[in-house]
Amino acid sequence: MPAQEHHIAVTRSARYFQLGALSAETRQVWFVCHGYGQLAAYFIRHFATLTDADPGLVVVAPEGLSRFYLRESANGQGRVGATWMTREDRLTEIEDYVGYLNQLAEATLAVVSANTRVTVLGFSQGAATVSRWLARARFRPARLVLWAGAFPPDMDFQVATQLMRNLPVTLVCGDNDEFVKPADLEEQRQFVRRLGVEPEVLQFAGKHTLHADVLRQLHASTF
Template sequence: MLAQEHHLPVVRTARYYQVGEISASTRRLWVVAHGYGQLAAYFIRHFAPLAATAPDLVVLAPEGLSRFYLQGTNGRIGATWMTREDRLTEINDYVAYLNQLVEVVLPQAAPDVAVTVLGFSQGAATVCRWLTQARFRPVQLVLWAGAFPPDMDFDVATHFLQDLPVTLICGTEDEFITEEDLEQQRHLFRHVGVEPTILRFAGKHTLNAAVLAELNEAQLASRH
């Protein structure tokens, strides 16, 4: 007799990190999603200098629901948003998780709070899938060293990307993204009616403090 696959929804505790104190004075909220094998506690450190100099900014870094040892059975630990195993269920789980997180946090901020969503590496595809089912609209989408998932429904993608500023960021020496990959992303966005802004920096598959500061300053300027 063949085994039958079933699914059972269960209660689970998710972890996220935050820099900045959220209050009615919070006019900008960044939700940043880490890459494969990273932990939110370390990922969010890149954004701490931004919040330290901008009292109206709060940064949230949710962590993927699955953790694992990066090598063998001990040592450093990382997290992942999903794998190819039971992928649709994992996608549904993290979409529900991210929606719940934002629904808890947004009411604590200013009514006109501007939400920027940034995904790094695996986190880029994660936030794109999430935003197609999110119950709010961000003011900006930043995909850093990652890709818009090619398996997305283009009708759905066109709807949620309409009039949404998109920025693609990638190091000039990124080990996983070639110039051709970046150009394919540009064409994909153009196909759904979006002309993305592309930022490059001298570096590899990592975040960059100067570019983060540039994003922050550009957003500040647009709010005034």
């Protein structure tokens, strides 16, 4: 007789990092989701120059719920990364991170004014993560930024269309990205167009990474 698969809901701690102090004076909140194999503590450093220059900006970087060693080492000092999901038990992992991100957003936005502008940015694997999350989020952002990543191909087209209605979308990618080729970027652009949105496309000279000048440009465009 084959083993039967079961699931049980448990309580666990989820980690996130934050730049800036939440208050009634907060004008912008950015939720930024890292890519595969990254940790939020390092990912959020890319946004420090923005919050240093703008006290009205708060950046919140949640971390994927699954961590693993990127490289094994004999002394246990190997680098660690996090992932939002894998193909194993993927639907349960999606449920878990959507619930986690909704809880984090609810707690964050309860502190700020209703007029605070919210940007959601997903980098690489984080782009698919934020797309799935926003389809079931309890708030609507002012802008969605998909950086070196795309909508998940299995996302229901009708759900995606509803999500994208009147939602400004920016696609960002380096011109020498190892994982996102020009054809991939154009395919994503056409996909977003089919959802009824004309995306802004920003490119920079670089690879599969964030870029300080583009981040400053995105920040400046929200005023």
